[in-house]
Amino acid sequence: KKIVYSDQPVNLSYVELEHPTPVKVDTDLFDSPLHEFDVTWSPDNKWLAYTKQLENHLRAVFVYSLDTKKATQITDGMSDCLYPNWDVNGKYLYFTASTNMGLTTGWLDMTNEQHPVTRSVYVAVLAKDLPSPLAPESDDEKAEKKDGKDGKDAKAAESEKKGEEKAGEKAKEKKPVKVTIDFEGISQRILAMPIPAENYVGMFAGKTGELFLGALPPVVVDGGTEGPTVKISKFELKKR
Numbered sequence: 001k002k003i004v005y006s007d008q009p010v011n012l013s014y015v016e017l018e019h020p021t022p023v024k025v026d027t028d029l030f031d032s033p034l035h036e037f038d039v040t041w042s043p044d045n046k047w048l049a050y051t052k053q054l055e056n057h058l059r060a061v062f063v064y065s066l067d068t069k070k071a072t073q074i075t076d077g078m079s080d081c082l083y084p085n086w087d088v089n090g091k092y093l094y095f096t097a098s099t100n101m102g103l104t105t106g107w108l109d110m111t112n113e114q115h116p117v118t119r120s121v122y123v124a125v126l127a128k129d130l131p132s133p134l135a136p137e138s139d140d141e142k143a144e145k146k147d148g149k150d151g152k153d154a155k156a157a158e159s160e161k162k163g164e165e166k167a168g169e170k171a172k173e174k175k176p177v178k179v180t181i182d183f184e185g186i187s188q189r190i191l192a193m194p195i196p197a198e199n200y201v202g203m204f205a206g207k208t209g210e211l212f213l214g215a216l217p218p219v220v221v222d223g224g225t226e227g228p229t230v231k232i233s234k235f236e237l238k239k240r
Contacts, residue, residue, distance in 0.1 A: 012037050012050060014066075025064050026071050028052050035059065035082060042086050043177040049084040049093055061095050061124075063181060074124060074186050082119070083203040085211070090177040092133060093124040094193075094211060096200050116218035118197040121211070121235075125189040128182040133209070133237055134191050194240050201230065209237030 010031050013022040028036060030053045039050040046066050051059040058080045064071040075081050079097040086093055096119040123133060195213070202214035215231045 010036055012039060012048075014048070023069070026050070026052055026062065030057060038082055038084060040084055040086060042179045043088055043090045044179050047179055047181070049086060051081050051084060051095075061093070063093070072183055074183070075190070076187065080119075083200070085203055085205040086179070087205060087208055088177070089208045090179040091126060091130055093126060094121065094203065094205060095124070096121050096203055114219045117199050118218055119200045120197045121193040121195045121200070121203070121213070123191050123193055124186060125191070126182070126186075127180045128185060128189070132189075132191065134194070134240075193235070195235055198231075206234075211235045211237075 010028040012025040012027070014025060015022050025048060026037075032053075035051065037050040037052065039048055041048060048064040048066070050062055050064070052062055053059050054077045056077065058077060059082060060073050060077045061075045061081045061084050062071050062073050074093075075095075075097070079099045080101045081095050081097045084093060084095045098117055098119040101115075101117045125132060195211075198213075198215040199218045199220075200213050200215050204212045206212055211234070213233050213235065215233070216228050220228050
């Protein structure tokens with residue numbers, strides 16, 4: 001499948017190669033050179049996630065079902081959302097949101113120059129029966145064991161356990177991913193990630209539970225031809 005765009009107003013459409021007629025998904029009434037839709041396919045190719053400007057010029061996250069041909073807004077529109085990314089397991093949708101970019105919504109307004117902007121990272125748990133990926137963890141110290149199962153020492157038992165877990169993960173990866181979204185109550189399943197707020201200018205999902213983020217300084221000052229330095233960081237959900 002392929003994403004296509006058209007101008008004035010800015011429309012988002014998709015095309016299936018077997019039936020090459022563009023299907024309109026949504027329209028953004030405010031044209032700008034900064035971000036248009038930030039669209040991304042779900043792992044099972046049954047959904048589109050994208051951002052669109054609302055009447056207040058802040059962007060919200062939407063998801064569109066190819067089965068029902070319906071778009072649904074999943075964020076409240078009180079923050080500016082960008083960079084939606086599906087986890088490859090199909091269970092989560094990551095995105096960034098800013099609550100201090102109000103002065104910069106008009107990109108041609110010179111009064112917003114050097115206004116500091118930061119974004120935080122959030123995760124939406126898509127199905128209502130999924131556990132939170134950020135559930136509290138125990139801080140109890142683990143007791144050392146001299147013997148593992150079948151009389152093996154603790155290190156050997158732990159190594160075998162890790163091997164079994166990896167084999168289980170590989171078996172899960174082979175199964176086709178199916179994305180299920182329960183829209184009712186989804187606002188209560190949007191969680192703040194334990195990632196510092198920064199001026200993120202890009203976010204990309206890697207393996208399950210992995211995010212790569214690019215950040216600029218909160219205020220970007222014109223430094224000549226070289227431009228500002230982008231800091232790249234990696235976050236792993238398992239290790240937090």
